[in-house]
Amino acid sequence: MTTAEPLPVLTRKDFVSDQEVRWCPGCGDYAILAQTQKLMPELNIPREKIVFISGIGCSSRLPYYMNTYGFHSIHGRAPTIATGLKSSRPDLSVWVITGDGDGLSIGGNHLIHVLRRNVDLVIVLFNNRIYGLTKGQYSPTSEQGKITKTSPLGSLDYPVNACSLALGANATFVARSIATDTQHLVSTLERAHQHKGASFVEVFQNCNVYNDGAFDEFTDKAVRPDRTIAVEHGQPLIFGKERNRGLRLNGVTPEVVDLGNGITESDLLVHDETLEDPTIASILARMEYPEFPVPLGVLRAFQKPTYDELMEDQVQEAIAKQGEGDLEALFAEGDTWVVD
Amino acid sequence: MTARSDDVRELERVTIRFAGDSGDGSQLAGQQFTNTAAIFGNDVSTMPDYPAEIRAPAGSLPGVSSFQVSFSSHEIYTPGDSPDTLVAMNPAALKTNLPDLPKGATIVANSDEFTEANLHKADYESNPLEDNSLAGYRVIPVPITSMNARALKNSGLSNTQIDRSKNMFALGLMFWLYERSLEPTLRWIETKFTKNPTVAEANATTLKAGFYFGETAELFPVHYRVPKANLAPGHYRNITGNEATALGFLAASKLSGRPLFYASYPITPATDILSELARFKRFGVKTLQAEDELAAIGAAIGAAFGGSLGLTGTSGPGLALKSEAIGLAVMTELPVVIISVQRSGPSTGMPTKNEQADLLQAMFGRNGESPVAIVAPATPSECFDMAIEAFRIALRHMVPTILLSDGYLGAGSEPWRIPSFDDLPKFEVKFATDPESFQPYARDEETLARPWAIPGTPGLEHRIGGLEKSDGAGTVSYTAENHEIMVHHRAEKVARIANDIPDLEVVGNPEGELLVLGWGSTYGAITSAVQRARADGLSVSAAHLRHMNPFPKNLGDVLSRFERVLIPEMNLGQLRMLIRARYLVDAVGLNRVTGRPLKIAEIVEKISGLVRRKVSVA
Ligand code: SF4
Numbered sequence: 023m024t025t026a027e028p029l030p031v032l033t034r035k036d037f038v039s040d041q042e043v044r045w046c047p048g049c050g051d052y053a054i055l056a057q058t059q060k061l062m063p064e065l066n067i068p069r070e071k072i073v074f075i076s077g078i079g080c081s082s083r084l085p086y087y088m089n090t091y092g093f094h095s096i097h098g099r100a101p102t103i104a105t106g107l108k109s110s111r112p113d114l115s116v117w118v119i120t121g122d123g124d125g126l127s128i129g130g131n132h133l134i135h136v137l138r139r140n141v142d143l144v145i146v147l148f149n150n151r152i153y154g155l156t157k158g159q160y161s162p163t164s165e166q167g168k169i170t171k172t173s174p175l176g177s178l179d180y181p182v183n184a185c186s187l188a189l190g191a192n193a194t195f196v197a198r199s200i201a202t203d204t205q206h207l208v209s210t211l212e213r214a215h216q217h218k219g220a221s222f223v224e225v226f227q228n229c230n231v232y233n234d235g236a237f238d239e240f241t242d243k244a245v246r247p248d249r250t251i252a253v254e255h256g257q258p259l260i261f262g263k264e265r266n267r268g269l270r271l272n273g274v275t276p277e278v279v280d281l282g283n284g285i286t287e288s289d290l291l292v293h294d295e296t297l298e299d300p301t302i303a304s305i306l307a308r309m310e311y312p313e314f315p316v317p318l319g320v321l322r323a324f325q326k327p328t329y330d331e332l333m334e335d336q337v338q339e340a341i342a343k344q345g346e347g348d349l350e351a352l353f354a355e356g357d358t359w360v361v362d
Numbered sequence: 363m364t365a366r367s368d369d370v371r372e373l374e375r376v377t378i379r380f381a382g383d384s385g386d387g388s389q390l391a392g393q394q395f396t397n398t399a400a401i402f403g404n405d406v407s408t409m410p411d412y413p414a415e416i417r418a419p420a421g422s423l424p425g426v427s428s429f430q431v432s433f434s435s436h437e438i439y440t441p442g443d444s445p446d447t448l449v450a451m452n453p454a455a456l457k458t459n460l461p462d463l464p465k466g467a468t469i470v471a472n473s474d475e476f477t478e479a480n481l482h483k484a485d486y487e488s489n490p491l492e493d494n495s496l497a498g499y500r501v502i503p504v505p506i507t508s509m510n511a512r513a514l515k516n517s518g519l520s521n522t523q524i525d526r527s528k529n530m531f532a533l534g535l536m537f538w539l540y541e542r543s544l545e546p547t548l549r550w551i552e553t554k555f556t557k558n559p560t561v562a563e564a565n566a567t568t569l570k571a572g573f574y575f576g577e578t579a580e581l582f583p584v585h586y587r588v589p590k591a592n593l594a595p596g597h598y599r600n601i602t603g604n605e606a607t608a609l610g611f612l613a614a615s616k617l618s619g620r621p622l623f624y625a626s627y628p629i630t631p632a633t634d635i636l637s638e639l640a641r642f643k644r645f646g647v648k649t650l651q652a653e654d655e656l657a658a659i660g661a662a663i664g665a666a667f668g669g670s671l672g673l674t675g676t677s678g679p680g681l682a683l684k685s686e687a688i689g690l691a692v693m694t695e696l697p698v699v700i701i702s703v704q705r706s707g708p709s710t711g712m713p714t715k716n717e718q719a720d721l722l723q724a725m726f727g728r729n730g731e732s733p734v735a736i737v738a739p740a741t742p743s744e745c746f747d748m749a750i751e752a753f754r755i756a757l758r759h760m761v762p763t764i765l766l767s768d769g770y771l772g773a774g775s776e777p778w779r780i781p782s783f784d785d786l787p788k789f790e791v792k793f794a795t796d797p798e799s800f801q802p803y804a805r806d807e808e809t810l811a812r813p814w815a816i817p818g819t820p821g822l823e824h825r826i827g828g829l830e831k832s833d834g835a836g837t838v839s840y841t842a843e844n845h846e847i848m849v850h851h852r853a854e855k856v857a858r859i860a861n862d863i864p865d866l867e868v869v870g871n872p873e874g875e876l877l878v879l880g881w882g883s884t885y886g887a888i889t890s891a892v893q894r895a896r897a898d899g900l901s902v903s904a905a906h907l908r909h910m911n912p913f914p915k916n917l918g919d920v921l922s923r924f925e926r927v928l929i930p931e932m933n934l935g936q937l938r939m940l941i942r943a944r945y946l947v948d949a950v951g952l953n954r955v956t957g958r959p960l961k962i963a964e965i966v967e968k969i970s971g972l973v974r975r976k977v978s979v980a
Contacts, residue, residue, distance in 0.1 A: 039825070041837060070820045075664075078828075086825050086838065091817040093667060094827030095660070096690050102652070102660025103667070107817070109648060110623045111668040114817050132660070135653040333648055340643035347645030349616050353609065353780045357546060358599040359401045 032063040039089040050201035050227035051080060054148060055087055057208040062090075065215060067115050074117045075104045077124035080155050080229070081148035084119045098129025101136035104143050105329075112330045115215070118145040122163040123153050126182055130162075137193035140219045142328040146211070147184055147222070148201075150229035151236045158232035170232075185307035185321060188222040189300045195221035196303065197320040200241050201228065206318065213320055219328050240311040251315035253306060255323070258290040261315045269315075276305055278314060295323045369584040375434035376540060376588050377442030380532070381459045382451025382472075383420050384413055384427045387529030391449075392429025393775075394533055398546045399433035400600045400777050403590030406433045407886065408775045409441035409959065412714045421475075421483040426458045435589040439741075439886030441774065443961045447539075449532050451475060451506070453484035465498040470535065472528070474507035502581050506531050506572075513571035517564040527568045534572025541587045544569060594779060601778040603742035603771035604631075607701060608638035610749025612645055615671050616783070617750065618757060618791045623665035625650040625658040626675045630713040631769035632703040635675045655683035659700065663687060666696040667826075669793065669816035671753055675701040677769075678720045679710060682727065688762055689728040692852060694826045695803075695812045697756035697763070701749070704768040706957045715957030716770040718882050719933035724764045725911060725940070731849045733856040735763040736910040740885035742771050743778040748908060754789045759859050760811040766910065768932075770883045770959055797821025802836035809862075810855035812836075859912050866914040870896060870903030873923035876973050879949070881907040881937055884930055884960050891965035899976040902969050907937070913944070921947050926972055928952060930965055 037059040045051045062072065072090040076082035078097035085092030095103050100118045108116045118136075125133050125147045136143065152170070153159040160168040160177040163184065167176035188196045195217040199210040207225065214221035226237045240249035251261040251269065259269035266281050268290040279285050297303065303322040310316060341347075378395065380388040389410055400406045409430045418425030432442035447468040450456035452475040463469070476489050490496050491503050510528040517524065530547075537544055548566055555562035576582065601609075615622035624647065626636045640649045648670075652658035659674045666672030676684060681702045691698045704720045706712035724736050735755045739748035745767055756763040794800060794813035802824040803812050815822040824836060832839035833847050868877070870892065880888040885906050892904040905920060907913065921927055921941070929938045930952035938951045952968045954960055 041825075068820065070818055070823055073817045085827070088825075090823050092823075092825035092827075093664075093694075094825060094829065095663075096686055096828050099656060099660040099687065099690075102657040103664035105650070105657070106623065106625060106661030106664025106666075106672065107668045108664075109650060109661070110621065110665040110670040110672075111817065114668070131653055132657055135657065333650075337643050337646055337648065341646075344644045347612075347642060349613060349645070350780075350783055352612070352642075352645075354597065354599065356599060357397050357401055357550075358597055358780065359403065360597050361403060361593045361595050 048230040076119040079121040081121040101132040137191040139329040152233035194219040200226040253319040377432040379430040379445040381428035381455035391533040404433035405591040472506040473503035530569040531572035534569040538576030596779040603745040604634035606745035610746040614753035623670040625661035655680040659684040659687040691762035721936040738766040875901040877924035887960040
């Protein structure tokens with residue numbers, strides 16, 4: 023950013039609003055809020071240029087706690103409001119905060135379209151696999167058979183995989199992180215911000231009241247190295263406490279292999295986040311525990327022109343070609359006549 | 363036949379309906395006739411009628427499309443109750459349009475198409491041109507298809523292309539019958555087909571052939587002349603309501619100095635507004651074809667939050683989908699404008715047919731106490747003014763505003779006196795900029811509007827949203843007293859718009875036995891009917907509402923000066939319900955939901971039944 027005057031140095035505190043945070047004690051949302059507030063001063067953007075837009079749900083309260091511009095909208099519609107804002111004001115840094123219910127259920131359609139249009143936004147989806155605000159009903163990411171008050175015999179729904187859906191919509195940036203790993207989270211959010219285009223970040227977030235431990239079986243410190251896999255651009259896909267296991271592709275089927283016994287690093291899939299074709303990223307995104315280690319990190323970061331940029335270009339091109347619009351000339355377009 | 367074809371008879375007003383298969387080009391012929399009459403100096407009014415099916419089978423009854431144009435030597439307000447002349451390009455067109463024809467009307471029928479197969483498709487058992495069933499009409503069979511083919515046999519066009527030009531032959535014939543110049547259409551052909559001189563040539567040839575046929579054939583004992591109308595001096599063009607709406611929004615953008623952002627999902631009969639505005643990129647307009655109605659209004663709200671003129675457009679079903687988001691705009695007090703071009707409902711209803719049945723939806727179709735401003739144009743050209751008015755109100759009062767147009771206004775056309783930019787109402791936009799004591803929900807003393815504080819303004823960072831906000835500070839608040847205050851603020855803010863809009867004007871005596879009160883596209887029929895009734899000496903006046911919420915301040919007073927109030931509407935009495943509830947006036951209704959415009963004659967009849975006294979009209 024080139025500004026004549028140096029920006030005032032901001033700190034995390036400058037991004038903390040005067041509103042009392044009202045999530046349940048112990049909720050994973052706190053960590054995401056803290057990392058977001060911590061990241062903001064690093065972005066070197068004037069505070070007034072930052073806007074957080076959310077829908078409805080526990081996660082969607084976040085804008086109230088950010089001392090930036092904010093819009094806590096209606097259920098599922100944050101991507102639409104963000105699209106209108108960013109398309110009309112490309113100078114702003116616009117963030118969408120959503121959850122598994124808001125973004126994948128009631129607002130699923132908008133999520134698909136904001137991603138395929140590649141509007142230059144950061145979309146952070148807090149996935150806690152439950153409806154928290156309405157006190158614990160199964161969500162579109164809940165595992166089948168989930169027992170809740172609205173599914174006393176177990177939910178029948180097959181769950182959706184958020185990153186896979188995003189890639190299906192041809193999202194140009196797709197990443198996954200977990201709220202408990204603050205380092206990973208803040209660097210993932212930073213990458214998402216740096217990407218020009220629609221950046222989608224799914225964050226596994228624990229709802230300790232209605233779905234406690236939803237991700238423990240693979241995110242617990244003790245098992246995490248064996249049950250998750252860090253995807254890093256240009257690196258072979260290796261995981262395991264001993265870093266002795268890897269992932270290779272057999273046709274379009276991923277395979278977990280043990281290194282050694284003739285299998286070396288060179289047999290493994292090397293992660294390339296920049297591929298235009300999202301197929302391999304989708305294969306990775308669809309890997310779920312226990313069959314596979316759960317991938318964390320940036321699955322895809324492919325650059326192409328953004329919607330807001332293209333929209334602005336069309337305006338500028340029309341002006342360059344036809345000259346700035348003359349309203350009175352337009353009024354008198356076509357056949358006219360004079361009555362004296 | 364002994365009469366010579368150069369006998370000319372002068373008429374005050376003529377209504378022609380071009381009807382044919384959707385592929386027959388009746389819309390185009392009608393539009394060209396309209397333009398030509400308008401350029402000549404007639405007042406004109408038009409009504410297109412499209413088939414509901416996109417491509418109904420050729421020659422079938424549901425496949426008939428028509429275009430009615432009325433042109434006159436005096437001011438007219440409607441496209442006419444019934445046509446004087448019907449051009450029927452095939453049997454189906456005759457069958458579907460005959461019920462609208464008064465006895466004595468002229469029927470120009472393309473006799474070539476009255477074949478057994480086509481008669482069968484139109485459910486005719488015998489040929490109406492021959493079986494005397496059209497006695498009482500003046501039937502003029504003209505072999506349009508074959509004469510057009512003969513005129514173009516050396517044109518170099520394929521048979522299909524030749525056949526497609528037969529509307530031009532029919533149009534040429536009508537130009538002769540009503541003594542109109544071919545020039546404007548010839549000019550239009552030239553520009554339209556610059557890239558295809560063969561087609562241009564062919565169209566011009568057959569247009570002229572139709573004209574000369576009229577001159578020489580002696581089928582018509584006389585032809586007619588409708589002298590120029592006495593329109594107010596000025597520079598005119600013909601304009602449809604949807605075109606006027608788009609231009610009005612563009613003007614609002616220029617007047618306010620803010621860029622226009624239009625987000626919409628295609629829906630009949632509002633789509634034209636999107637395609638119009640999409641052409642205006644050089645004016646800085648951004649258009650977004652959204653994934654659905656919800657996204658369209660969401661994007662408009664986002665744009666309004668950012669300081670643009672946030673605009674979305676739709677029709678009834680889409681307005682229903684937008685309800686929740688309109689509520690959000692009420693709560694966040696953002697100046698979004700929603701244009702709804704009404705059509706017949708409920709549900710999908712009859713997309714190409716007209717109705718005014720979304721007034722109560724616009725008024726009340728949201729959860730909670732959720733007032734918005736509503737304006738409604740009365741004529742196609744007035745859509746321009748009301749589009750500007752919608753934004754003027756929205757911006758000054760920081761309130762979502764609904765512009766209620768309808769399909770009849772949107773697709774209908776009339777001459778528009780082209781305004782000069784300087785004559786348009788100015789309105790300024792003031793953004794909040796001062797962080798000192800800034801409060802997002804502070805209120806303007808006069809209007810109660812909250813400040814428009816857009817992202818990018820240092821020191822004004824704040825959060826808005828759908829949760830109830832505390833008075834002034836704008837933080838989330840669930841307290842009982844605050845909610846009551848805020849509900850009243852929002853209601854009072856809308857009520858105070860009444861201080862800022864013109865009084866309702868009464869046409870005719872300011873008091874008397876009967877007031878006919880209307881809104882929206884019934885204006886033409888009501889005005890004509892009241893004129894007619896007054897000419898008959900009946901004590902009746904008319905008034906037409908353009909501001910539906912709030913109503914003009916003097917409405918109660920106007921109503922109280924009449925013994926009775928008649929409210930004709932294309933619904934079951936929606937304005938009447940509001941008027942009765944608000945003013946305790948025992949208004950009576952004239953309610954039609956036929957999908958077609960109200961007829962002047964039926965309003966006159968209703969008036970005659972209600973008015974007892976005759977007054978002498980000076
Ligand atoms: S209900 Fe769950 S997700 Fe919501 S605030 Fe409480 S712990 Fe967090």
